[in-house]
Amino acid sequence: MKINYLYAFVLFFLISSCTEEGSERTSFDINVDGKVIQTHLSELSKDYYEGRMPFSTGEERTVAYIESEFKKMGLEPANEGSYIQSVPLVEINSTPDEKMLIRKGNKNLEFDLNTDFMIHTERQANRVDLKDSELVFCGFGINSKEFDWNDYEGMDLKGKTAVVLVNDPGFGGEDESFFKGNTMTYFGRWTYKYEEADRMGLAGLIIIHETASAGYPWYVVQSSWSGEQLGLKRDPNKLDCGIKGWIHLDAAKELFEFAGLDLGEQIRASRKKGFKPVAMNASITAGVNAVYREDVSKNVVGMIKGANQPEEYVIYTAHWDHIGISQAENGDSIYNGALDNASGTATVMAIAKAMVEAPQLPDRSVVFLMVTAEEQGLLGSEYYVENPIFPIASTVCNLNMDGVNPHGRMKDVTIVGYGQSEMDDYAEAVAKTQDRYILADQEPEKGYFFRSDHFNFAKVGIPPLYAEGAYDHRAKGKSYALKQKEIYNKNNYHRPSDEYIESEWDIDGMLEDAQLYYDVGLNIANSKDWPEWKEGSEFSRKVKN
Ligand SMILES: [Zn+2]
Known part of the structure; x- marks a missing residue:
């Protein structure tokens, strides 16, 4: 009896604390607009962009689209009055x-x-x-x-x-x-x-x-x-x-x-x-x-100037490029790269719009850098850190998105390179407000931490965040999430079938990750914090602040 009573009490306590958390979550502002993500995602995934290959008509169209959207939403051009940073490449x-x-x-x-x-x-x-x-x-x-x-x-x-x-x-x-x-x-x-x-x-x-x-x-x-x-x-x-x-x-x-x-x-x-x-x-x-042969590709870069510490920078990145037109599969030769990485580009653009429209300016400046030639070896971001528009020593952190979860809301936030820096802790604090938990990279032996643009920021000592909901679907569980991941890797990764199909994509998980990135970036932009590298990391800030 006593046990049952205690059990009932615990149960009551659990339920009441759940409701409390639930109501906290609903009162939690959703600043990023899912419709905006969807609009950019479906646009950039179109055949019109020809798989967004550097040096192609696809590049011209992609860069023009991002540039005009940046202008429309009211981001400032970040490179001496221009939205463009030229990236000289050699093939x-x-x-x-x-x-x-x-x-x-x-x-x-x-x-x-x-x-x-x-x-x-x-x-x-x-x-x-x-x-x-x-x-x-x-x-x-x-x-x-x-x-x-x-x-x-x-x-x-x-x-x-x-x-x-x-x-x-x-x-x-x-x-x-x-x-x-x-x-x-x-x-x-x-x-x-x-x-x-x-x-x-x-x-x-x-x-x-x-x-x-x-x-x-x-x-x-x-x-x-x-x-x-x-x-x-x-x-x-x-x-x-x-x-x-x-x-x-x-x-x-x-x-x-x-x-x-x-x-x-x-x-x-x-x-x-x-x-x-x-x-x-x-x-x-x-x-x-x-x-x-030498040629020039383009990074696209816009910013919000900070109200109080405009000389300190939080930088969001996503690569706009993909692999263009290649070997046809089932009569389709356009590698649309909807997930890789129209999804990250669209999401960062939606985050930018939400920040521009926020009632208050952030204390620090926030930069939105859409980089080229990631697929050819992280080249746009490498060029940026070797030729930074904003001093490396004044850059607080990087938040990178590359392939944002299209399978619906997840309970986990999986951090690639977990344990490297205090960015983990900022992500965890926000994850809690979303009733989510942090998961370390599940395949650390594959070195994914070194395989997208945030890595070039790490190399020069700027701590990055590279995370997404991936392994624990809120409604359908872990095995469902894993299956979806496997299906993508097997059937769609770097293939013409990486397409945006509205009826098959559940944008809600993407939106939740977007909100997490929005909050982490803004929390840091509104603080005086300098997230540090953790003990045992092979990276460190090059210049002490
Ligand atoms: Zn990618």
């Missing part, structure tokens, strides 16, 4: 020699393009060669103060070619505190290894592919690294690593054996502290013919 089409030659003493070993290796150049040159360049095994190719680790230590590598492993030494081990265990760090990404090769002045860099460590099979390496590559236009005087590429695991085993080394043994050694580069006493000869 390089590498044609590698069919064979790669390895020499040791008077013995030769040959590898075949595509099956054994893939290489390309990022130089604006018609021909780049490695001629008997000395091979050195450099572990994971990591030089990191944060992890007190240097795979290049003690060897002059000028003119040499480094052979390195994909991912970082923490992957595949038991110890979650060694690097970040199976959670991929920035130092595990090939993008990092390419950049470090430039800094080290290497002549060549070859990454050994392994499916589990890379997170994808060899055919992805093949398809990603053949044909045209877009990149930022670089200073032609800067002597960067001329040839970069990958070698298949089987070919790598052969290469090590040829050099008199055991690959397995070397991998084990390279996962231990104090590893030193190993001269392979062999050389590589390989080459690439290239043609390149």
